[in-house]
Structure formats: C-alpha cells, structure tokens
Amino acid sequence: xxxxxxxxxxxxxxxxxxxxxxxxxxxxxxxxxxxxxxxxxxxxxxxxxxxxxxxxxxxxxxxxxxxxxxxxxxxxxxxxxxxxxxxxxxxxxxxxxxxxxxxxxxxxxxxxxxxx
Numbered sequence: 772x773x774x775x776x777x778x779x780x781x782x783x784x785x786x787x788x789x790x791x792x793x794x795x796x797x798x799x800x801x802x803x804x805x806x807x808x809x810x811x812x813x814x815x816x817x818x819x820x821x822x823x824x825x826x827x828x829x830x831x832x833x834x835x836x837x838x839x840x841x842x843x844x845x846x847x848x849x850x851x852x853x854x855x856x857x858x859x860x861x862x863x864x865x866x867x868x869x870x871x872x873x874x875x876x877x878x879x880x881x882x883x884x885x886x887x
Contacts, residue, residue, distance in 0.1 A: 773798045777825075780810050784887045786818040787811065788879065792825030795833035804836040814843040818886045822879050824855035834867055841873045850874075852882040 776799045777792040789807060811817060821837065837853070844851040853875045856864065864870050876882050 773802075775799075776803050778803060778807065783883055786820055786883055786886055788820045788822055788883075790822040790824065794828040795826065796828060796830045797832060800830065800832040800836060804833075804840075807836075807840065811840070814847045814849070817844060817847070817849045819844060819849075819851040820879060820882050820886070821851070821853045822855045823853060823857070823860050824879075826857065826860050829860060829863065831867075834864070834869060837869060837873065850886050852876055852886065854879045854882045 774796050775793045776795055779790045779792075781788050781790070787810070789810075795803060811819065819840065821840075841851050851873060853864065853869070853873050855878065856875065861870070861875070864875065869875075874882075874885075876885070
C-alpha cells in the first residue's frame with residue numbers, strides 16, 4: 772500500500788514552488804519525484820523552492836532525490852531552496868548534510884525574496 776503524499780505545485784515570481792504534505796517514503800518517493808522532474812522539465816533557467824511545511828516524514832531515498840534535483844539545478848547555474856521544515860525534518864536534513872549544500876530557510880516568503 773502506498774503511503775499518502777500530496778505535492779502541490781505553484782509559481783510565484785518565476786519560481787516553481789512544490790509544497791509537500793504527509794510522508795515521503797519507499798512506497799511513494801519514485802512516483803512523487805518522477806512527477807516533480809516532469810513538472811520541472813529541463814533544468815535550465817529554473818528557480819525551485821521545496822516547501823516542507825506539511826511533511827511529516829522523509830526517507831533516505833527522498834533525500835537522494837532532493838540532492839539530485841539540487842545537483843541538476845546547480846549544474847545549470849540556477850537556484851533551489853528548502854523552506855518551512857518542521858524541527859524533525861530539519862534535523863534529518865541536517866544530520867545527512869543536505870542543509871550544507873542546499874540553502875534552507877525558515878519561511879517561503881524569505882526564499883522568494885532572496886531568489887527574486
């Protein structure tokens with residue numbers, strides 16, 4: 772059975788924002804990130820925010836996908852930020868070192884301002 776995950780996409784100031792709700796795990800990570808890659812298209816000329824405000828859990832596979840998206844964005848000299856993490860999600864991202872490579876801010880509005 773697939774774990775419930777919801778990802779909403781919106782755009783603001785030419786920035787693609789993905790808002791995550793529920794859980795990212797082994798049962799839904801591949802499908803979820805496949806749709807994110809499709810929504811991004813080519814990685815040229817892209818600014819992306821991953822808003823984790825509703826995310827309750829993420830596994831190592833999901834973290835790998837986040838790192839891969841960032842790598843593609845960075846290779847094309849564009850920007851990505853992670854925002855609105857719960858303390859638990861932020862602790863996990865810090866533990867695996869993602870926050871040292873992907874800019875992580877507390878609020879989506881701050882990320883939008885920094886990227887505009």
